[in-house]
Amino acid sequence: MDIRTRIRKIREFIIERMIFLSAILSIIIVALIFAFLLKEGLSIFWRVPLSDFLFARNWYPISEPPQFGILPLILGSILVTAGAGIISIPIGIASALFIAEIAPRKTKEVMKAGIELLAAIPSVVIGFIGMITLGPLIKTIFNLPTGLTALSGSITLAFMAMPTIVSIAEDAITAVPRQYREAAIAMGATKWQTTWRIVAYAARPGMLAAVMLGIGRVIGETMAVMMVTGNAALIPHSFLQPVRTLTATVAAEMGETVQGGEHYAALFAIGIVLFIITFLINGAADIYLNKTKK
Numbered sequence: 001m002d003i004r005t006r007i008r009k010i011r012e013f014i015i016e017r018m019i020f021l022s023a024i025l026s027i028i029i030v031a032l033i034f035a036f037l038l039k040e041g042l043s044i045f046w047r048v049p050l051s052d053f054l055f056a057r058n059w060y061p062i063s064e065p066p067q068f069g070i071l072p073l074i075l076g077s078i079l080v081t082a083g084a085g086i087i088s089i090p091i092g093i094a095s096a097l098f099i100a101e102i103a104p105r106k107t108k109e110v111m112k113a114g115i116e117l118l119a120a121i122p123s124v125v126i127g128f129i130g131m132i133t134l135g136p137l138i139k140t141i142f143n144l145p146t147g148l149t150a151l152s153g154s155i156t157l158a159f160m161a162m163p164t165i166v167s168i169a170e171d172a173i174t175a176v177p178r179q180y181r182e183a184a185i186a187m188g189a190t191k192w193q194t195t196w197r198i199v200a201y202a203a204r205p206g207m208l209a210a211v212m213l214g215i216g217r218v219i220g221e222t223m224a225v226m227m228v229t230g231n232a233a234l235i236p237h238s239f240l241q242p243v244r245t246l247t248a249t250v251a252a253e254m255g256e257t258v259q260g261g262e263h264y265a266a267l268f269a270i271g272i273v274l275f276i277i278t279f280l281i282n283g284a285a286d287i288y289l290n291k292t293k294k
Helices: 003-046 050-055 071-102 105-119 123-142 150-174 178-186 191-202 204-220 223-228 246-256 262-293
Strands: none
Touching: 003 050, 003 262, 050 071, 050 262, 071 105, 071 150, 071 191, 071 204, 071 246, 105 150, 123 150, 123 223, 150 204, 150 223, 178 191, 191 204, 204 262, 223 246, 246 262
């Protein structure tokens, strides 16, 4: 074995171990975060039953006695996330297909640059724009007392999620082998049939990953949601009502709590709920991807 071969093998060994250690370190960090949330948040369940915490209808942490029911917050988060997904997923996937398969080369380059620029806009700026422009518009169109509603939050978050969905989905579509397209066209398929039935089908795992990352940003977003949804901890019955999300509650109230108190523990318990929701979404996506590969 010559020296070059030995050096190459040593480099490969070092790189493999570094990748392995990075993966282990990531798992350890996530586990430590979850352990910290459990340590700080589980104490609330000594005073408030889990069923009351999850399903009670009132969130009044500073009343006497305090009420820690997060059902309005869960429903608010679900409503805003669902609305954002309904808007952003079809538009995002359609945009990715257009950029990857239909748009001319120069148009493609301009659109990709614009999408990447949109992804770089801070969430507080988008929230401010939504509060100043979108809120009054929705108030006028639907004749509401306030335009800061779940619909405003859904539109704002959809705008924030779309750059992520478009960028990653476009990469997945572009990665589909060219031979798939050539074979479909050789068998008489039209451009649309090739794009939708062959290319989009082959790129499903990547597009699902794009959707999951986009929805993950929506679920974890705080500042923009706080600014455009009205922050009313009430059970929502439509998209035209003010709502409050789990993330906005933690951000708005953590600075007002006494460390170690009931309110403090309840906010960390909300963090546990968010962690579990995110874990379940990612787990479901992983199961789907594994089935697709098989």
